[in-house]
Amino acid sequence: MPKHKPAGHPAVSPYLLVADARAMLDFLAATFGARELYRKTREDGSIMHAEVQIDDSVVMLGERPERAAAICGSVHVYVPDVDACHARGLVAGATSVSPPTDQPYGDRTAGLRDAEGNLWWIGTHLAG
Template identity: 75%
Template sequence: MPTHKPAGRNAVSPYLIVADARAMLAFLQATFGALELCRNARGDGSIMHAEVRIDDSVVMLGERPDGRDPVCCSTHVYVPDVDACYAAGLAAGASSVSPPTAQPYGDRSAGLRDPQGHLWWIGTHLSG
């Protein structure tokens, strides 16, 4: 059956424009257990495009070919254990924006800033 998107993909996926794609891939793997799906390099060895799967979602990323500054963003990720993910992120070089805290809307959430400046809001939903 024809579809407007690839199988196993959500309609919306974050696309990170980063300074160092190899470092970002390592951070995503260490923090979220991301599985690398693809990596396409340019002739100079820089990464034009890469994709990882985190749980049921794909995160895409690439380096700017012109060397201009990356575009920092803020992304939310639900994880099975926010405390363990927060600790893994810190161990992978992130800095704390907000420690894991129970929220009135039923999540336990935390914030990290990765070594390249992107914000990662992580949460575990605790109640329906």
């Protein structure tokens, strides 16, 4: 096992700086079935750092300082059923950027924008 990274962590993980980490954790769980791996809170109860697992990947996040400007990211996630994931994301408070659509490169894709402004590109690779 490599010693340069924690067990179960990929070499590259998105890190989101958000205003409301609890809401983001709820969104990730509802939309992607994310499982929380770790949470470190500050004395005031805000979340300094959290990690969730989505399939074989880890997404890290933390609450940005109150006066810090919003930093939006863009993340691609392969999911078993893009249509179902897109629908769950809408129920969890995201807005649709792109409805589920078959693409000429062999994926069915969709896009969501979460309440923080991050873009979540979701896809299911079609057989063939």
